[in-house]
Amino acid sequence: xxxxxxxxxxxxxxxxxxxxxxxxxxxxxxxxxxxxxxxxxxxxxxxxxxxxxxxxxxxxxxxxxxxxxxxxxxxxxxxxxxxxxxxxxxxxxxxxxxxxxxxxxxxxxxxxxxxxxx
Amino acid sequence: xxxxxxxxxxxxxxxxxxxxxxxxxxxxxxxxxxxxxxxxxxxxxxxxxxxxxxxxxxxxxxxxxxxxxxxxxxxxxxxxxxxxxxxxxxxxxxxxxxxxxxxxxxxxxxx
Numbered sequence: 001x002x003x004x005x006x007x008x009x010x011x012x013x014x015x016x017x018x019x020x021x022x023x024x025x026x027x028x029x030x031x032x033x034x035x036x037x038x039x040x041x042x043x044x045x046x047x048x049x050x051x052x053x054x055x056x057x058x059x060x061x062x063x064x065x066x067x068x069x070x071x072x073x074x075x076x077x078x079x080x081x082x083x084x085x086x087x088x089x090x091x092x093x094x095x096x097x098x099x100x101x102x103x104x105x106x107x108x109x110x111x112x113x114x115x116x117x118x
Numbered sequence: 119x120x121x122x123x124x125x126x127x128x129x130x131x132x133x134x135x136x137x138x139x140x141x142x143x144x145x146x147x148x149x150x151x152x153x154x155x156x157x158x159x160x161x162x163x164x165x166x167x168x169x170x171x172x173x174x175x176x177x178x179x180x181x182x183x184x185x186x187x188x189x190x191x192x193x194x195x196x197x198x199x200x201x202x203x204x205x206x207x208x209x210x211x212x213x214x215x216x217x218x219x220x221x222x223x224x225x226x227x228x229x
Binding site: 035044045046047049050059060061095099100102103104105106108109110111 | 121150152154156163164165166169170175207209210211212215217218219220221222223
């Protein structure tokens with residue numbers, strides 16, 4: 001059974017750094033893309049970035065390029081999303097997702113709520 | 119990439135049918151047969167209901183169907199049930215970066 005299990009909720013202050021994780025199981029981690037989708041409070045879904053763990057090929061949405069970094073550790077089948085300096089506008093739910101190359105997502109993580117407040 | 123356009127809300131009575139539209143451009147919806155639809159209940163992760171325009175994953179009721187004409191895709195929910203009340207998002211493949219584009223979402227209310 002495919003599972004994407006995300007790290008727990010975070011409360012941070014503006015300017016702090018953060019790295020959230022998504023542990024995959026039930027499939028070959030290195031042969032599927034995996035990525036992150038943002039959902040701001042009361043708003044819709046937005047693709048942020050994806051990575052192919054097999055060769056670390058990464059793709060970023062123009063809106064998020066330079067704002068976040070996606071990475072993956074093949075040895076523990078885990079994907080990460082990190083910020084170097086959080087802003088209040090980063091407050092959102094972040095979903096880990098496994099997209100096919102044609103864009104549709106068959107598996108989602110449970111979500112990680114990130115709250116940034118002074 | 120701009121978000122796909124969906125109506126903010128839709129509604130229907132139990133047993134009725136409702137159709138939600140999703141309009142894009144020739145660079146996304148119109149250019150590929152790779153439109154998908156997701157159902158999201160409050161506080162839950164999205165769930166795929168339709169992929170590649172009209173295919174249903176295992177376990178999704180056949181009350182859910184998808185279609186596409188030119189730059190507009192549609193999701194039809196037939197025989198509405200109370201549990202169908204949720205937010206629905208369309209998504210389309212949009213080119214070589216493999217990152218899809220989502221619609222703004224439609225809140226479906228079962229009256």
